[in-house]
Amino acid sequence: MLNRRRSSSSDLIILIGCSATATCWYGKAFNLTQLYSPVIMDKPVCLIDTGSDGKLCVQQSALQILQQIQQPVVVVAVVGLYRTGKSYLMNRLAGQQTGFALGSTIESKTKGIWMWCVDHPTKAGTTLVLLDTEGLGDVDKGDSKHDTNIFCLAVLLSSTLVYNSRGTIDNRASLDMPDMFGIPEQTVRYVTELTECIKVKSSDEDDDDSSEFVKFFPSFIWAVRDFTLERKIDGKDATEDEYLEFALKLKHGTAKKVMEYNLPRECIQKFFPSRTCFTFPFPTAPENVSRLESLDPADLSFDFLEVTDRFCKFVFHKSQVKKLKDGITVTGRVLGHLAKTYVDTISSGAVPCLENAVIAMAMIENESAVKEGLEVYQSGMEKLKDSFPLELKDVSSEHQHLSNMATQTFMKRSFRDTDGKYLKSLEENINKLFDGYLCQNEQASKRQCEDLLSSLSEPMRENLKQGFYTKPGGYDLFCKDLEDIVKNYNSQANKEVKAEEVLEEFLKQKSVDSKAILLADQKLNEKEKKIKEEIEKAALLQQEIKAKEEKQRQLEEKMEAEKQSNEERMRQMKVKMDEELRLQREEADRAMDSKLREQAALLEKGFKEKADRMGQEMEEFRRQNAEAERNKAREFAMMIENSNKRHEQSMAIMMQQHREQMQAIQEKNESSSGGCCIL
Numbered sequence: 001m002l003n004r005r006r007s008s009s010s011d012l013i014i015l016i017g018c019s020a021t022a023t024c025w026y027g028k029a030f031n032l033t034q035l036y037s038p039v040i041m042d043k044p045v046c047l048i049d050t051g052s053d054g055k056l057c058v059q060q061s062a063l064q065i066l067q068q069i070q071q072p073v074v075v076v077a078v079v080g081l082y083r084t085g086k087s088y089l090m091n092r093l094a095g096q097q098t099g100f101a102l103g104s105t106i107e108s109k110t111k112g113i114w115m116w117c118v119d120h121p122t123k124a125g126t127t128l129v130l131l132d133t134e135g136l137g138d139v140d141k142g143d144s145k146h147d148t149n150i151f152c153l154a155v156l157l158s159s160t161l162v163y164n165s166r167g168t169i170d171n172r173a174s175l176d177m178p179d180m181f182g183i184p185e186q187t188v189r190y191v192t193e194l195t196e197c198i199k200v201k202s203s204d205e206d207d208d209d210s211s212e213f214v215k216f217f218p219s220f221i222w223a224v225r226d227f228t229l230e231r232k233i234d235g236k237d238a239t240e241d242e243y244l245e246f247a248l249k250l251k252h253g254t255a256k257k258v259m260e261y262n263l264p265r266e267c268i269q270k271f272f273p274s275r276t277c278f279t280f281p282f283p284t285a286p287e288n289v290s291r292l293e294s295l296d297p298a299d300l301s302f303d304f305l306e307v308t309d310r311f312c313k314f315v316f317h318k319s320q321v322k323k324l325k326d327g328i329t330v331t332g333r334v335l336g337h338l339a340k341t342y343v344d345t346i347s348s349g350a351v352p353c354l355e356n357a358v359i360a361m362a363m364i365e366n367e368s369a370v371k372e373g374l375e376v377y378q379s380g381m382e383k384l385k386d387s388f389p390l391e392l393k394d395v396s397s398e399h400q401h402l403s404n405m406a407t408q409t410f411m412k413r414s415f416r417d418t419d420g421k422y423l424k425s426l427e428e429n430i431n432k433l434f435d436g437y438l439c440q441n442e443q444a445s446k447r448q449c450e451d452l453l454s455s456l457s458e459p460m461r462e463n464l465k466q467g468f469y470t471k472p473g474g475y476d477l478f479c480k481d482l483e484d485i486v487k488n489y490n491s492q493a494n495k496e497v498k499a500e501e502v503l504e505e506f507l508k509q510k511s512v513d514s515k516a517i518l519l520a521d522q523k524l525n526e527k528e529k530k531i532k533e534e535i536e537k538a539a540l541l542q543q544e545i546k547a548k549e550e551k552q553r554q555l556e557e558k559m560e561a562e563k564q565s566n567e568e569r570m571r572q573m574k575v576k577m578d579e580e581l582r583l584q585r586e587e588a589d590r591a592m593d594s595k596l597r598e599q600a601a602l603l604e605k606g607f608k609e610k611a612d613r614m615g616q617e618m619e620e621f622r623r624q625n626a627e628a629e630r631n632k633a634r635e636f637a638m639m640i641e642n643s644n645k646r647h648e649q650s651m652a653i654m655m656q657q658h659r660e661q662m663q664a665i666q667e668k669n670e671s672s673s674g675g676c677c678i679l
């Protein structure tokens with residue numbers, strides 16, 4: 001782990017590593033508050049590698065790191081030919097001199113995809129994930145499919161893709177056919193191959209759905225290294241971005257050569273929602289260039305430092321948090337799952353599909369969201385359990401509070417729970433737990449009430465043992481003692497959930513003694529005994545009714561708590577639904593803006609036919625967006641309806657119990673009034 005401290009004399013930030021002192025040369029990009037936040041990794045690790053079977057595989061240790069990152073991630077991936085300074089540039093973004101291994105021989109160092117997670121220097125609460133890829137077109141590998149896969153994964157996993165190339169658009173090329181970023185045309189095919197390597201929807205297997213790429217593709221930065229020419233177009237100075245647009249300019253005509261020339265350019269324009277260019281001058285004297293990482297910043301060219309600084313600032317300020325289809329934010333944890341899903345798909349020979357990835361992510365995340373929600377509920381209730389027995393209203397209100405918190409926790413992590421399956425699972429599990437806690441509270445209450453009665457009736461037990469009540473007038477004495485016990489008990493246990501039930505049981509037990517005492521009491525004649533017996537029976541029944549009524553009241557209280565929890569759940573679901581719809585709309589608007597810009601550019605440059613095609617694409621886009629919104633709204637409405645139905649059903653069950661109890665009470669009442677001559 002690194003220690004960071006601020007240099008006292010200047011704005012430079014000194015990063016002290018375990019092996020060397022590294023200077024953060026974009027110094028001012030940091031501010032003090034971020035200085036002391038923890039650095040996640042002190043060096044990069046391999047994220048995606050080639051296994052012994054020659055297939056791509058994800059490194060478990062890297063997944064474990066991502067698993068711990070709960071923050072949203074900005075993912076910057078670099079791609080391009082091998083040995084073009086990609087790793088060096090990524091180290092700059094990490095604010096370090098060393099980190100990703102640089103190749104100083106002809107053999108490229110980076111294999112597969114390497115990852116470095118650092119605190120985002122400007123976006124608090126966000127992690128910057130840097131992905132350095134193995135260079136494309138390494139002749140030694142002789143496996144172009146492998147290159148395509150690496151390129152494809154970089155596109156799929158990043159929110160900003162840095163397309164790195166060395167060399168310039170030479171004079172000859174720039175006047176006539178600028179070669180693509182100085183990269184041989186054969187490497188540009190990776191972009192055109194994306195249409196076959198990435199699917200948006202799983203359903204239209206053979207359809208080309210690349211017109212939708214722009215919705216989820218990363219923004220695009222072209223980094224041209226060792227750019228030694230003046231940036232001039234038609235003799236006029238051009239900005240870096242103008243230069244990029246110039247390089248991407250399409251040619252008129254339908255000849256095969258023109259089409260081949262246009263295709264990758266069209267793909268870049270169509271697929272990537274935004275494009276920017278940085279032209280880096282030669283970094284230092286030629287004899288130093290192979291040991292760039294060990295050079296003092298003072299030995300680097302001022303212009304090179306200036307562009308690098310501007311590049312880093314641009315990435316820090318403009319790179320967005322990685323989003324999944326439908327605008328869902330990607331955290332480190334989700335990025336790990338995403339990498340695994342895509343790599344597994346590619347290794348199995350299938351084509352990665354954005355829609356399927358979202359479904360897979362949603363499944364993993366929603367299951368975890370249920371677990372997290374339950375943990376919140378359970379840990380809160382476990383704490384409450386220490387103070388059992390409690391009044392029902394106290395248990396219920398804490399249940400409601402924790403259930404709301406659990407729903408909030410669930411909502412924070414879950415997404416695309418369109419049929420409410422996971423929310424339902426959370427609800428059912430919480431209710432199961434709640435029933436369990438209610439039961440434990442009742443047992444604790446029962447124990448407490450029984451203990452109380454046991455201690456209050458201790459003298460009576462002693463009297464019974466001694467035969468104290470076995471004498472004329474003994475029954476009245478017994479009744480008096482019993483009355484005192486009940487009075488005392490009621491004053492001490494009246495708030496206990498089990499108070500009435502335990503008392504009912506106690507009185508039933510005592511009625512055995514009472515009957516014997518009454519029978520033996522010679523002070524009373526037969527008629528008086530009969531009357532007393534009936535009075536006692538009526539009192540017992542009264543207690544039974546009281547206990548049943550209390551149970552019924554408690555059921556109603558539970559029903560009310562359930563009703564309120566359900567209302568709160570539905571409210572939170574509605575908020576979530578609106579948020580997801582908003583994100584979906586935002587994503588559609590962004591894509592539409594990008595298409596409108598492309599269309600305007602095509603029209604301006606006289607490509608009417610292409611512009612018309614784009615117009616049709618947009619029409620189709622609008623239709624799809626509207627349909628997607630309608631579907632989402634319908635799915636949510638159905639979910640809420642199902643949830644309400646579920647709630648109504650459980651209410652109906654409770655009401656049925658309620659009715660049965662009432663009936664039982666009524667029947668008791670009728671039979672007792674029929675049998676009792678004195679009431």
Ligand SMILES: Nc1nc2c(ncn2[C@@H]2O[C@H](COP(=O)(O)OP(=O)(O)O)[C@@H](O)[C@H]2O)c(=O)[nH]1
Pocket residue numbers: 081082083084085086087088089101102103104108109110135225226280282283289290291292293
């Ligand atoms: N000429 C030149 N060399 C560079 C530049 N950046 C890095 N290098 C050197 O190029 C070699 C390969 O760099 P590296 O970052 O490993 O390239 P990668 O294979 O694309 O990752 C190293 O010796 C670096 O010192 C640059 O902008 N221009």
Ligand SMILES: [Mg+2]
Pocket residue numbers: 083086087088101102103108109110132133135
């Ligand atoms: Mg490298």
